[in-house]
Amino acid sequence: MDPKKTPKTFVAFLRGINVGGHHKVPMADLRQEMEKLGFQKVATLLNSGNIIFEAPTHKPEHLEKTIADHLEQVFGFPIPTLVRSAKTLEQLYKENPFQKMEVTKDIRLYVSFLKNDPAVELDLPWASADHSYRILDVRDKTILSVLNLAVSNTPKAMEALEQFFGKEITTRNWKTVERVVKKL
Template sequence: MTPRSDTGRPRSYAALLRGINVGGNKKVPMAELRTVLEGLGHQDVRTYLQSGNAVFRSTATDPEALARALERAIEAHFGFPVPCLVLDADRLAAVAADCPYPAAELEGRQLHAVFLAEQPDDRLTSVDAAAFAPESYAVGDRVLYLYVPDGLGRSKLAEALSRPALVKGNTATTRNWNTVVKLVELTSEDA
C-alpha cells in the first residue's frame, strides 16, 4: 500500500528506526537507508548519525502509513524487521516546544525524548517516579520526556519505564535532546 498523497508541495518528515546498529546487531548502513527511502519515492533524503535517523520530503500526508511502508521496505532490503516511527516537522517542533524541562540548561545526555507510536495508557502510573529521584519523566503527546542527570545508561527510571508490560504494543524509540534539536532543525521548512 502506498501512502496517500495530497499532490501538494512536499512536507518534511523524520524517520526514527528502533534498535539498529547497536552492538553489531541489525546493521543498517545509512547510505543503504537513504537508498531505501529514495526507492519509496521520497526526496531530499538525509541521515543523521548512525543510530537510525533520517529526514526526507514527501507529498504523502499520513506519517503512520509512511512508517509501515518504510518497515516493509527495510525488511525486504535487509532481511529483518525494524520498527519505525515517522514524524512530521510539526510534531517534532511541538515535542521540542512542549518540553517541560529546561532543555537549554541541560546537557543533551541528561534529557531524552521517548517517541511513541500511540499515546501511553495508564500502565505508566504503576511506576513510582518519586522512587527514582532526581530522575523524572513527564508525559506529552505520544512522547515521554525523560530527565536522567547521570545519563541514560545508568538510569533506573528508564529501565523501569521500558519494562515490556508498560510498553507492550506501543512502538517506542528514544533520542537524546541534542538529536531532537537537530531533527527539528533538519525538518524545518528553512532547512
C-alpha cells in the same frame, strides 16, 4: 496544484539499528532505500536511524508501515519505525520542554516516541524508586523524561518505559532531537 500532492517533510526514527554491532544498516543504503520508496530530499542524521525526508501528504501511520515493511524486506530483520511530521517536531523544539531543567554532566534529557497513544496514565511527574529516572510529561504520543546518572550507575529507564508503554517506542537524546530540527 493539488495540496495532496505537495510534499511535506517528515522524520522517521528507526529503533534498534547499529546498536552494539547488531542490525547494521549503513546510512548510505538507508538513504537509497528511502529514495526507492519515492521519498525526496532524504537525509540521515547520526548513525542511529534518524531520517529526514519529503513525501506526498500521508498519515505518519501509513509512512511507518510502508518504511518498516520495506526495510525489513531489504535488510532481513524487523526495523520498527516511528514517523513524526516536521511541524510536530518543530513545535516540540519551540516549546523547549526541558528549559527549566538544570543540566549537569550526569543529567540526560530524553524524548521517546510512541507508535500508539499510551494506554496507561501515570501520575506525573513520575519517578523511579531511587529517583534516578523521571517521566516529566506524556503528550501527543511523546514521552519527556530525565535520567540522573549521579543517582544510579545502572538505571533501568528503558525497562520502565517498556513496562508502562510497551515496545513500540524509540528514544532519542534531546540533543539529537535539537539537531534533527535544526536540519529540517
